[in-house]
Amino acid sequence: MSFLDKVIPPDIWQKEKWIILGLLGFFIFCVSFPFIFQNTDSGIGILLDLESGIKLNIFAIQTGSLYALLAIGFSLIYGVAKQLKLSLGGYFVLGAYCQFFLLETVEIVPEFRTDFDGLMFLGLALLPIVLIIVLLVFTYTIFSIREFIFILVAPIISGGGIIAIDGNLVAGFYVGLAALIIGLTGWYLELPKREIALGSFFYALSMPILYIIGFPSIYFSLMLLSVVFTACVAMISDRYLLDTVRHSHISVMIVTFALALIFQSIVQIVYFPQNGDNFTRFQSIDWSFPGIVPKTGITTFLGISIPTIRIISLIFSLIAVILLYIFIYRTKFGIALRAVSQDEEAAALVGVNIRKTTALVSGVGMGLAGFAAVLTSSFSARPLWNPFMGWPVLIWAIAVVTLGGMGSLGGSIIAAFIIGYSEILVSSINPSYSVAIPFLIVILVMILKPEGLFGEKKEVE
Amino acid sequence: MDWYEFFEDLWDEIKDRGYYISGIALIILLPSILGAVNTPNIPFLTDIYAVIGEIGLFGSTNFFLTILSLCAIWGIFAASWDILSGYTGQISFGHAIFFGLAAYIGYWTSVGFDVDPALVGILGPRFNLSPAIALIFSGFICALLAVVVGILALRVKGPYLALVTLVIPLITASLFKLNEFYPITGGDHGFPSVPDILTITGNLDTDTLNFYIFSIAVLLVSVGIMMLIAYSRYGLIFQSIREDEDAAESLGINLAFYKIFAFAVSAFFAGIAGGMYAQYRHIAVPSFFDTTFSFTIIIMCVIGGIGSISGGVVGAFLLTIMIEILLGDIFPSSILEGVDILAFGLLLVITLRYMPYGLARAKPDQKKAVVFGILFAVAWAIVPYSNFIDYLSVINVENILMFLVMVLITIFTIPAIPVFIVSEFLGLFILEGLMGLTLNAKSLIKAKFLIYCIAGIPFAYYLPKVFKIVRLRFWGVWPSVGRYEPE
């Protein structure tokens, strides 16, 4: 079986002939629509316009790829762990605010620290340190002293390097923390220890060097750190909170829902003490893709000007999807993951650690949600930065996943693009219907094919 | 048949239903205990009232009665969720759809289809039903809507149903907020003045008491009806559907009918609760559709125990009193909204982590831990404030007894002293230092009580276990020779 066969089953044409034809038609229509129809002063008119056509297409693909990131996480967790995690939106909020917190701490945006209560700040800063201590204790019990030193040296080099060059203590601390987490992740994945050490050192050396060259490696580390932090929280919560209720769909849903509420209210208590006075603070921030491009930057290519952040966000989400496919189909852990998704008990019998696999998969899925949050932070318009922004995210993810079919990764990606395209196209015509039309599509598909486009039909008994 | 069997049965019945009976009796007697109505001058009742008033634990009488009315409304709502999800197994994560809709329907039917009373007869028809009829009418409309949702529910099962129901109220809320529907729904701000069933006399005491009596009466009637349904043969069929749909259907049970029936019953009472809540707050706003509303009742049912109508009611009373009376005094209203949701979430996560079947069906040692933890907390919140040495200034039987009780409490909680000191230090540091709260004497005692509860319950759980380890370490197996203790 080749790599491609696993992604696209060979007999899909026979089984899903009409769906594939319909999808082709839909996408051809969607791609060509913005080239032909334009929103002129007197309603919608036929007007050939190359530039806005390409622009809209890129917008749509970028929106779709963001939805894909969210939906893949949701769908992957369902496929492997058979859990519907409603905490997706909560982790989205967590990722976004973690990044914001880190940027504030490293004094990227110093003016926002003025109205920040000092002690509260200290308390928050204590949290990751406590986390590190716990992780260190765990690590020390597993590793022999030599590997332990290896993993500890990498953060010292990278963090120390940044401190030596820039003099920013906090930035150095967090860059070092990222190095530590890379090492620990490698240990958790049971990679060969030599490779862990190599990876840590590669990262440790590259960060200061890249910084000297001019690459914003601090921002990069912070971005990575907030994604990994989200994933860590997801893994820990999976391990300690979902353990007793793992096999009950409903209890898992209730617990994860509660988790989302907890994250939301923590953010609400910490960042919005005056009942929402600070909402404007988040909307007025001139967010860029942290430190890499200015928010208003525009790339001109072949005479077509497109906002740069959209392109960068698109590239990053594509990279994430590709990495995910490599992870699932090319690594040892990916095999274990797919084995668990087929049959949990049989996989356990041949030596797969079920709890670890499910914890890891929820880490990956929720890490993707955090990554999507980091990417979306480039856009000030949507989502509005508030503690409740997770719920619409969750609902979009649910819509995408039910459209594509539960547990089907390919289906989720295609559905994400369907919804992304329909949303962008509709909003280019009339923004007030941009929410209703995609949901109408979802409901139509659910009526015609309740298991989704590529979902597996459940057999009786 | 032996002559004493009857008494044995009676005793069993009282043991089984004792909590309910005493709870209902307490709720009914409460206004007189609190002095809201003129009671015959019973020394016992006046004493209790004096103690409660002195500590100031419950705030003023009116406030406490208001909170209890709120408890009753939540109790109806939680029980209505339980009959659908706990009994029939059709998990609904969006029960607020019925709650919110009933609030709006109550306004539409008792006032009309527009916001501005000056526009009477211009924009839409006006019904001017009496609020009581409007309440029942909105219940029936909700039941009708539930039939539609139930037909949907026939196609999707289990977690998918939960997902679908999660989304429905959110979409409805966003529709209600649209500007296009402003004349009908009142837009973002909803309707400001939902008329009350009870005539407003202007006398705060009487109004509060009347609403309390009204809501408790509705609670008793509707929970009674729901219990009748749950314990009848319909309840049995509901449970069989929850356990195994296919098996139930193969035994000749009409799944479609009973599922829709469960939806309709549940929605009817959720509608009643929603209508009463709108009357309680005198508003109908889109935030009634919030997921937190749907979720609160799930927490209540989980804590009380899913699958028993009374569990939801008990959970509703516990949680509402905790949030409104304990947290409401400690935290200022500006951050209370975040704190109570945080408390909900943490409570739920912890309950499901350690007691997946709720408090009612927890393991014995966990139940003991909860009871003893709370007792420790009560004792330690009270002991420093009661100068119990003074009891001995007047020597009589009562005072000596009370003194002995206090001494006993103090002795039994001595091992917990370091835990309480540390937790008090940490907790007050978080509250006062980090969050910058200012606590007055009344809220300080509540905050301490809360902190002691948080520290005391795990302490009471682990103390016997630690003691066992220590005992085995130093004395070997001696104290438990010949006794098998399964873990």
Add this chain to the structure above:
Amino acid sequence: MFMTVSTSEKQVTKPERSVIIETQNLSKHFEGLKAVDEVNFKINAGELVGIIGPNGAGKTTLFNLMTGFLKPTLGRIILDNKKNIAGSSPHKIANLGITRTFQLVRPFKLLNALENTTVPHIPKSKLARSSTLKNKATWSLITVDLAEKKNYPAFILPHGDLKRLDFARAMAVQPRVLLLDEPFAGLSVEESFRVERVIREANEKGMTIIIVEHKLKILMRLVERVLVLHQGQLIGEGTPKEIANNPEVITAYLGTEAFDFE
């Protein structure tokens, strides 16, 4: 206690009986796979029929079709020579007098044994008093020797008891045709004897019973007639002795010549 079960042939030849259920060209296709393919057979009233066949032969699918859990792609199922029940919903079919048990035991786990057998009585007698329902349910339990465990919740009962509880539950529907899906699977010898006795007693009261079973030794001494399914098709029909000597069945079932019913 052990019941002595005669393994001899049926001595009494029963009188001529009417056809109670008949399938005509019954087929079910799953995306190209023909799970059940043009199956025709007739079952007489009061008969005890066995259906055998290798795994994946379509036995359970056939049961699902007959009880309405699946809709047939083609064909009809005729009850009493007049009513076509193919494709109607399970509860309607159950109320017409056809019910089933499941391959794996599927009790209502959190209900106790008595409540488990009360449930099927309810749609039959909607207006009956509660005490009547309770008596009927207790009687159902007595017929399968579970009366002393009536207050036990189903999830603590052992597997053998659950099999009998499933049987009692299906019997409580008072069906005319009872479909048993592997009633002997996973039972010890003693438990098998108990279940066997219960089945025999029900049949002697005039109930038509169809059994799918892999334990051929028990099946062959229990039933009067055997149907053999292979890859969705009916390849043999006859008394146990005829089937045991049918070469087509032997090759389909075992792939070899040797075929030992012991």
